[in-house]
Amino acid sequence: MGETKKKKRKKKLDPIDTTMSLGDHLEELRARLILAIIGLVIGTIISLCFGTKIIKFIEYPYTSLTPEKLIVIGVADSFIAYMKISLIAGLILSSPWVFYQLWMFVAAGLYPNERRYVRVTVPFSVSLFVAGALFFLFVVAPISLRFFLTFGDLIGVKTSWTLQKYVSFMTMLMLVFGIGFQTPIAIFILTRTGLVSIAALRRSRKYVFLGAFVVAAVATPPDVISQITLAVPLYALFELGIVLSYMSARKKKAKTSE
Numbered sequence: 001m002g003e004t005k006k007k008k009r010k011k012k013l014d015p016i017d018t019t020m021s022l023g024d025h026l027e028e029l030r031a032r033l034i035l036a037i038i039g040l041v042i043g044t045i046i047s048l049c050f051g052t053k054i055i056k057f058i059e060y061p062y063t064s065l066t067p068e069k070l071i072v073i074g075v076a077d078s079f080i081a082y083m084k085i086s087l088i089a090g091l092i093l094s095s096p097w098v099f100y101q102l103w104m105f106v107a108a109g110l111y112p113n114e115r116r117y118v119r120v121t122v123p124f125s126v127s128l129f130v131a132g133a134l135f136f137l138f139v140v141a142p143i144s145l146r147f148f149l150t151f152g153d154l155i156g157v158k159t160s161w162t163l164q165k166y167v168s169f170m171t172m173l174m175l176v177f178g179i180g181f182q183t184p185i186a187i188f189i190l191t192r193t194g195l196v197s198i199a200a201l202r203r204s205r206k207y208v209f210l211g212a213f214v215v216a217a218v219a220t221p222p223d224v225i226s227q228i229t230l231a232v233p234l235y236a237l238f239e240l241g242i243v244l245s246y247m248s249a250r251k252k253k254a255k256t257s258e
Contacts, residue, residue, distance in 0.1 A: 039097035044090030061141040132181030187241025
C-alpha cells in the first residue's frame with residue numbers, strides 16, 4: 001500500500017508529465033500577456049488622474065539644478081509627454097502584477113521543484129525594478145543633468161530643454177535601470193534551476209565586466225557619466241547574484257548533510 005502511494009507520488013512529479021507542447025506555451029504566453037496588459041491599462045488610467053503631480057516628481061532632478069522651466073515647441077508635445085509619463089508611471093504602478101504574469105509564464109515551462117524558486121523571486125523582482133527606476137531618478141539623473149548643464153555653460157550656449165525630450169530621456173533610462181536591476185534575480189534562477197553553475201559565472205567575470213559597459217553604451221545616451229553610472233551597478237548586481245546563489249547553495253547543502 002505504501003509503495004503504491006510512493007509510485008503515484010513519483011508519477012505525479014515525473015518531468016515527462018510536466019512538459020508542455022509549443023501550442024501550450026503559445027497559449028500560456030497569450031493568456032499571460034493579456035492579463036499583464038490589462039494590469040498595465042488599469043495602472044495607466046490611475047496614473048492619468050495624477051499626471052500633473054507625476055510630471056512635477058519627474059522634473060525634480062532638473063528643477064533642483066536650475067530655475068529655468070522646460071519648454072514646449074511642438075503643438076502636441078505637452079500632450080505626448082503627459083501620456084508618456086502616465087504610461088511609464090502605470091507600468092511602475094502595475095509592475096507587481098506585470099512581473100507576476102511574466103514570471104508565471106517562465107514557471108509554466110519548468111519542473112514543479114523549480115517553480116517555487118520563481119514564485120519566491122517575484123516580490124524581489126518587483127522591488128528591484130522599482131529600486132532601479134528610483135536609483136536613476138534620485139542618484140544618476142542629477143549627476144547626468146548637472147554634467148550636461150555645466151557642459152552647456154562651458155561652451156557658452158544657453159541650455160533650453162523641451163519637456164518631451166526631457167521626459168523621453170528620463171523615462172527611457174528609468175526603464176533601463178529598472179530592467180538592469182533584475183540581474184541578481186536572473187542569475188539566482190539560472191543557478192537554482194541548474195542552467196548555469198556558480199563556477200561558470202565566476203570564470204566569466206571579465207567578460208561580464210566588459211559586457212556591462214557595452215550594454216551601458218548601447219542603452220544610455222552617448223556620455224561617459226550615464227554609461228559609467230549604469231555599467232558599475234550592473235556589474236555589482238552580477239556579483240550580488242553570485243553571492244545570493246552561493247549562500248543559497250550552501251544553505252541547501254547544509255540541510256542535505258543533516
